[in-house]
Structures are given as structure tokens and as C-alpha cells.
Amino acid sequence: MVSIERFVRVKSLAEAYELNQERMNTVLGGFMWLKMGNRKIENAIDLSGLSLDTIEETGEEFSIGCMCSLRTLELHEGLHHAFQGVIREAVHHIVGVQFRNGATVGGSVYGRFGFSDVLTCLLALDCYVELYKGGIVPLHEFATMKSDNDILVRIHIKKDGRKASYQSQRITRTDFPIIAAAAAKKDNTLFISIGARPGKASLLIKDDCLLDENSADDEIAALAEWARDQYKYGSDIRAGQEYRRHLAFVYVKRALQEILRGVTA
Ligand SMILES: Cc1cc2nc3c(=O)[nH]c(=O)nc-3n(C[C@H](O)[C@H](O)[C@H](O)COP(=O)(O)OP(=O)(O)OC[C@H]3O[C@@H](n4cnc5c(N)ncnc54)[C@H](O)[C@@H]3O)c2cc1C
Known part of the structure; x- marks a missing residue:
């Protein structure tokens, strides 16, 4: 059980940061997620009074406040159209x-x-994390950083025109994924992210990708095999290592097919 001694609705990020150092x-x-744990919190720092629950869209990017709900993200039409529905998916x-x-x-x-799913998907996009003290950090770097006492203020996703696809598999509909894969392509650069292996997603970049809509299935499969082999897989109560490895290949291939041809097979 989690017990909270004091609930502090902060008036500024500076106040939140200072409190978070304890x-x-x-x-x-x-x-x-926090409520599933078992701990005592002295001051629970609530950011809901800081107007950080919205998505702002400019010509260059989407700026998403940290208190924006996953449902708001899911329903945002601008995000949906800019990235072919990957975030909603x-x-x-x-x-x-x-x-x-x-x-x-x-x-x-x-x-x-x-x-x-969120991290896996965002890693394939041109995404940055805005930290109160740490400034703007590319998401793929933030993903490898250790947890500290900074405050995540916003996420920025650049509208760089990449085409993207997101794929995942679950044993039952609302369970955790047993594999999650995202791929995106901009010019000849491919961005791939595979998560729920069950390890954390990380970004793989391939600069010289010459695949296009006319590429043969075996060329796409060869690239999916290569991407699969760049990651380590493991077993847990949901799926075994070999099964995950196989699924990674299948879903990266489907993601590539979707990006290149607009269809999955
Ligand atoms: C039963 C269950 C099933 C789930 N299934 C999935 C799933 O299938 N796929 C999936 O992708 N996710 C899943 N999740 C995770 C879920 O989507 C959220 O990612 C998770 O609940 C954390 O979001 P939250 O807003 O509840 O954060 P909280 O639980 O409030 O916080 C999580 C952590 O982030 C810290 N934190 C929160 N906001 C900030 C901030 N602005 N700056 C710094 N630190 C901060 C907190 O201190 C805490 O350490 C699941 C969660 C649960 C409980």
C-alpha cells in the first residue's frame, strides 16, 4: 500500500523541483503506476495546477505537457495525421x-x-524530453539515463515528415505487450525501436536503407532479421525468449511493409 502524508499542489516548477530533491x-x-507499489511518501508533488495537460502544435513540432493524459494523446487529430496513427495505435x-x-x-x-508501448513508439519518432534542470534531451538518451530527481516538463515531437508504423502483441487484449515494435523512415534513414523484450525499448538507426515500395518481400525480411538480431530477448511469465525473438522479426517486417507499401501482410 502507498501512504501519503501531505499532498502538495505546487504553484511552480521551481517549487516542484525543490521538493523533489528530498x-x-x-x-x-x-x-x-505509483499506487501499485508499497511505500510511504511524505510530500506527494502534484503538478496539476501548472497547465501542463495540453498538446500544442506549431509548424515544426508537437509540445506535449507532462500531465497530458494518454487518452488526450490518443484522441489528438494533429498527432494522428502527422504520424499515420502510430501514437493512437x-x-x-x-x-x-x-x-x-x-x-x-x-x-x-x-x-x-x-x-x-509509449516509449517504444516515441523512440521511432524525432522526440525530445524537456527536463526542468536537465534541459532538452533526445528521448533515446533519456531512455538510457538513470532516474534522478529532475522534473519532466514536456515531450517534443518534431514534424520531420517521417512515415511510421507501430505493432505489438498481447496475450489478452488489455495485458502488457509481449513484444512492441515501431519503425519509421525518413529519406534513406530507418528508425527502429523494439520494446517489451521484456527489456526496455531502445533506438536502432540505419542510415543507408535503400528499400522502397517496390522492394521484394525477401529484402524487407532480411532487414527485419538484421534489426531483430541487434537486440537481446528474455523470458518472463508472459513469453519465452525464442518466441519474443520470433515475434520481433514478424512485427518489424510488418512495420516495414506498412511504411513502404501502406499495407501489412
Ligand atoms: C495495471 C497497469 C497496466 C499497464 N499496462 C500498460 C501497457 O500495456 N502498456 C504501457 O505502455 N503502459 C502500461 N502501463 C503503464 C501506464 O500506461 C503508465 O505509463 C503508468 O501508469 C505511469 O503513468 P502515471 O501517469 O500513472 O505515472 P505515476 O504512476 O504517477 O508515476 C510514475 C513514475 O513517474 C514519476 N513521474 C511522473 N510524472 C513525472 C514528471 N512529470 N517528472 C518526473 N517524474 C515523474 C513518478 O514519480 C513515478 O516514479 C500500465 C500500468 C498499470 C498500472
């Missing part, structure tokens, strides 16, 4: 609508969970 204090996102399997109305983008990215 070991017994914790920042709250939607509290959906990644998010809509997560538990249920009521849950996604509570869980936040900040908590999802800050958590850097191995099973994360």
Missing part, C-alpha cells in the same frame, strides 16, 4: 479508456518501463 517526496503523474491497447484518462505522458516516459 528522498521521501515524489512527483505524481496520474498515480496509476500504441496507446489504445493500454488497459481501458478510464485508465488512459488518468495515466499521464510524463509518468509513462519518466518511468522508462520495459513494457512501455
Whole structure:
């Protein structure tokens, strides 16, 4: 059980940051993951009064506040059209609508969970994390950084015109994924991310990808095999290592087919 001594609705990021430097204090996102734990929190730091729950779109990027819910992300038309629906596809399997109305983008990215659909998907896009003290950090770097006491303020996704696809498999509809794969292509550069292996997703970049809509299936399969082999897989209660490895190949191939030809096979 989690017990909270004081609930502090902060008035500024500076106040949140200062409070967060104490070991017994914790920042709250939607509290959906935190509440599953077992700990005592002295000051629960609530960021909900800082107007960080919206998505702003400019010509260059989407700026997503850390308190934006996964449901807001899922329903945002601009994001949907800019990235061929990948974000909606990644998010809509997560538990249920009521849950996604509570869980936040900040908590999802800050958590850097191995099973994360959100992290896997965003890694394939040109995505940055804005930290209160740490400034702007590329998401693929943030994903490898150790948790510290900074505050994740916003996520920025650049509109760089990459075409993207997201794929995942679950044993049952609302369970954690047993594999998650995202791929995106811009000119001849390919961005691939495979998560829920069950390890955390990481980004793979291939600069000299000459595949296009006329590429043969075996060329696409060869690239998917190569991508699969760049990652390590493991076993847990949901799936074995070999099965995950096989699924990684299948879903990267499907993602590539979707990007190149607009269809999955
Ligand atoms: C039962 C269950 C099933 C789930 N299934 C899936 C799934 O299938 N796929 C998937 O991708 N995800 C899944 N999730 C994860 C979920 O989508 C969220 O990512 C998770 O709940 C964290 O979001 P939150 O807003 O609840 O964060 P919280 O639980 O409030 O916080 C999570 C962590 O982030 C920190 N934090 C929060 N916001 C900030 C901030 N702005 N700055 C710094 N630190 C911050 C907190 O201190 C805490 O350490 C599941 C979660 C649960 C509980």
C-alpha cells in the first residue's frame, strides 16, 4: 500500500523541483503506476495546477505537457495525421479508456518501463524530453539515463515528415505487450525501436536503407532479421525468449511493409 502524508499542489516548477530533491517526496503523474507499489511518501508533488495537460502544435513540432493524459494523446487529430496513427495505435491497447484518462505522458516516459508501448513508439519518432534542470534531451538518451530527481516538463515531437508504423502483441487484449515494435523512415534513414523484450525499448538507426515500395518481400525480411538480431530477448511469465525473438522479426517486417507499401501482410 502507498501512504501519503501531505499532498502538495505546487504553484511552480521551481517549487516542484525543490521538493523533489528530498528522498521521501515524489512527483505524481496520474498515480496509476505509483499506487501499485508499497511505500510511504511524505510530500506527494502534484503538478496539476501548472497547465501542463495540453498538446500544442506549431509548424515544426508537437509540445506535449507532462500531465497530458494518454487518452488526450490518443484522441489528438494533429498527432494522428502527422504520424499515420502510430501514437493512437500504441496507446489504445493500454488497459481501458478510464485508465488512459488518468495515466499521464510524463509518468509513462519518466518511468522508462520495459513494457512501455509509449516509449517504444516515441523512440521511432524525432522526440525530445524537456527536463526542468536537465534541459532538452533526445528521448533515446533519456531512455538510457538513470532516474534522478529532475522534473519532466514536456515531450517534443518534431514534424520531420517521417512515415511510421507501430505493432505489438498481447496475450489478452488489455495485458502488457509481449513484444512492441515501431519503425519509421525518413529519406534513406530507418528508425527502429523494439520494446517489451521484456527489456526496455531502445533506438536502432540505419542510415543507408535503400528499400522502397517496390522492394521484394525477401529484402524487407532480411532487414527485419538484421534489426531483430541487434537486440537481446528474455523470458518472463508472459513469453519465452525464442518466441519474443520470433515475434520481433514478424512485427518489424510488418512495420516495414506498412511504411513502404501502406499495407501489412
Ligand atoms: C495495471 C497497469 C497496466 C499497464 N499496462 C500498460 C501497457 O500495456 N502498456 C504501457 O505502455 N503502459 C502500461 N502501463 C503503464 C501506464 O500506461 C503508465 O505509463 C503508468 O501508469 C505511469 O503513468 P502515471 O501517469 O500513472 O505515472 P505515476 O504512476 O504517477 O508515476 C510514475 C513514475 O513517474 C514519476 N513521474 C511522473 N510524472 C513525472 C514528471 N512529470 N517528472 C518526473 N517524474 C515523474 C513518478 O514519480 C513515478 O516514479 C500500465 C500500468 C498499470 C498500472
